[in-house]
Amino acid sequence: MTSKQKMNNRLTKLFSERKTGILNMYCTAGYPQLHSTIEVISALQNCGADIVEIGIPYSDPIADGPVIQNSNMQALENGMSIPMLFDQLKNIRESIEIPVILMGYMNPVLQFGIEKFCEAAARVGVDAIILPDLPMYEFETQYRQFFEKNNLKFIFLVTPETSEARIREIDNLCSGFIYAVSSSATTGIAQNPADDKAIESQQAYLKKLGDMSLTNPILVGFGIKDKPSFDSACTYTNGAIIGSAYINALKNTSSIAATTKDFIKRIKG
Amino acid sequence: MNYTVDEHGYYGNFGGAFIPEMLYPNVKELKDNYLKIIYEEDFQNEFLYLLNDYAGRPTPLFFAERLSSKYSTNIFLKREDLCHTGAHKINNTIGQILLAIKLGKKRIIAETGAGQHGVATATVCALKGLECIVYMGEKDIERQAPNVARMKMLGATVIPATSGSKTLKDATNEAIRDWINNPVDTHYIIGSVVGPHPYPDMVARFQSIISEEIKKQLLEKTDKDLPDYVIACVGGGSNAAGAFYHFLDNPSVKLIAVEAAGCGINSGKTAATTQLGKPGILHGSKSLLMQTEDGQVVEPHSISAGLDYPGIGPLHAHLYESGRAIFMSATDNKALNAAFELSKLEGIIPALESAHALHALKMINFKKTDVVVVCLSGRGDKDLDTYMKHL
CATH class of the missing domain: 3.40.50.1100 (Rossmann fold)
Structure with missing residues (x-):
């Protein structure tokens, strides 16, 4: 591990201070309205979210289920793009103190230019990046330097099908936290709550992850939508990520602040 | 290379x-x-x-006499259109x-x-x-x-x-x-x-049977196993990959890939990826990709649904970049004309995809002695609705 990777930022500071119940909220940039991005981030901070993850919309988001796909389409129709997003985010650090993560797919980032993307992200005060279709090999051989140079943590995913050896490899390369996909699924596909066996095997998987004493903290994502699923995800890990359920809640909202307040109250109780 | x-x-x-x-x-x-x-x-x-007893292989390599005489060269059609289900x-x-x-x-x-x-x-x-x-x-x-x-x-x-x-x-x-x-x-x-x-x-390996057969059949029909040209259409590029495969390391064989230009390369309604695409990532690989400045994937257009794809396979992007294959394109109308021409000259109604490859015959100056293989990737039954509108 290089010294640069160990450099602290808001994200590492959060995990050094808090070990449990961390709530990471996802929303697509430019959704529900083109210029609601900042309002959503502020509402999430004000209502007690610990991390906010902003999705960069893409025409072909293969890891996402229908809810986030539709929010991507909506945001693109609204006119969202990477240059516009960086413009919207340029003053966030005047009011936003919680860690901010950008999540997106490789192609738009590649067209913008990865080095330029990392520099712009660092300039506006982004703490970490998630690019689910950038695999370890390409990250390590071509792109790692740009993230490290800009003190951006790079977050990798693991799934219930990921072998223990590969989890260790990922843990070595990952910084910030490990994004544990709760079941083998696209986003927003919840386990059937009546299926005890599925819940049991999911708990066993999260316990296994928790017991591996990984270097990175673990947040659980995919299918988390309410207090029981949040609490269950947090049992063996440091916290959870909520996306689709919140996107759904924002769909026809007349007040982002009020909807966000209600939503987070239902999660945290 | x-x-x-x-x-x-x-x-x-x-x-x-x-x-x-x-x-x-x-x-x-x-x-x-x-x-x-x-x-x-x-x-x-x-x-x-x-492949043999179910799909009907080997497919014939047919010497197209009247087509050859029209273009003053020696044209063979690799008849993938005769495969079970009508294509390669x-x-x-x-x-x-x-x-x-x-x-x-x-x-x-x-x-x-x-x-x-x-x-x-x-x-x-x-x-x-x-x-x-x-x-x-x-x-x-x-x-x-x-x-x-x-x-x-x-x-x-x-x-x-x-x-x-x-x-x-x-x-x-x-x-x-x-x-x-x-x-x-x-x-x-x-x-x-x-x-x-x-x-x-x-x-590509599963489709390479196409060029494996072409080599054997050419040797039987001519005195050599290497043609001067192999021509195939490219959407994603599977029939082209199969038809080129065993000739990739023979630089004397000119490989011609024909993309769908739709209504024209600059019409905004096209699928000519190498002409308009930039390196990008779609469906898990880096290749040439038709996309906006922001990296959003563009919806392509071609009269032929099989060529209506915004990218090409990474092998083809490499063949393009390295110059190993020559990329051409045919518009919807040119492809239609080529389909009618083959039907009338040889009694074979080609798929609209394959008709794009046939259009390349008009764009190349062949020598009289050249041996030209066109991969006829599919038959035209599925395209009758479209053809009927242009009869």
Whole structure:
């Protein structure tokens, strides 16, 4: 591990201070309205979210289920793009103190230019990046330097099908936290709550992850939508990520602040 | 120059496996096993048996006399249109289904645009008694009703892709999402030389039977086994990959790839990827891709649904970049003209895809002694509705 990777930022500071119940909220940039991005981030901070993850919309988001796909389409129709997003985010650090993560797919980032993307992200005060279709090999051989140079943590995913050896490899390369996909699924596909066996095997998987004493903290994502699923995800890990359920809640909202307040109250109780 | 894939799945600057972690175990299982399995003797025996006795191979290499006289050269047609189900697609589906059975998979998924790959997949699934799910864009389902009916008659479930632009690109996205959600018992049969490594290489190998036969047949019919030209159309590029495969390392063989220009390269309604595309990542590999400045994938257009794809396989991007293949394009109208010409001169109604390749005959100055092979990738029955409008 290089010294640069160990450099602290808001994200590492959060995990050094808090070990449990961390709530990471996802929303697509430019959704529900083109210029609601900042309002959503502020509402999430004000209502007690610990991390906010902003999705960069893409025409072909293969890891996402229908809810986030539709929010991507909506945001693109609204006119969202990477240059516009960086413009919207340029003053966030005047009011936003919680860690901010950008999540997106490789192609738009590649067209913008990865080095330029990392520099712009660092300039506006982004703490970490998630690019689910950038695999370890390409990250390590071509792109790692740009993230490290800009003190951006790079977050990798693991799934219930990921072998223990590969989890260790990922843990070595990952910084910030490990994004544990709760079941083998696209986003927003919840386990059937009546299926005890599925819940049991999911708990066993999260316990296994928790017991591996990984270097990175673990947040659980995919299918988390309410207090029981949040609490269950947090049992063996440091916290959870909520996306689709919140996107759904924002769909026809007349007040982002009020909807966000209600939503987070239902999660945290 | 090397045209085979490297261990990380690259052809020069293109290829790789840009997949989310959820797909990793499935793709790794394939990557670790495909070469070992497909070159086992019992696999090869069954593959060749089905190619011959079921799909109807070897397909003829037909000397097109009247066409040759028109273009003052020697034109041979590789008759993939005579394969069972009407196109070369079945070479790949037979191979992949046998591989899926070896890997213990019970459920087969596929994407389809015009329906040819969907029909070929449903056909071999019926033969082998496997569950078959085909994703097809909602718009394509409306446009290609006979192929939808064929797939249903063969016992497949056709699921409309309602996301995005509701065409082939989105059907592919939906099939990938299905695979993410069914990580253990399912095999995804990609129909072209696209997708994450090892798909482009695996599909090219299954389709390479086309050029293997061309070499043998040419030697029987002429005094040499190397033609001067091989011409094929390119959407994703599976028939071209198969027709070029055994000639890649013979620089004397000129490889001509013909893309669909749609209404014209600068019309905004086109699928001429090498003319308009930039390097990008779609469906798990880095290749040339038609996209906006912001990196959003552009919806292509071609009169031929099989060429209506915004990218090309990474092998073809490498052949383009290295200059090994010459890329040309044919508009919708030129392809239609070529289809009518072949019908009248040789009594063969080609698929609209293959008609694009035939148009290249008009764009090249052949020598009288040249041996030219055109890959006639499919037959035109499926395109009769379109042809009837232009009679």
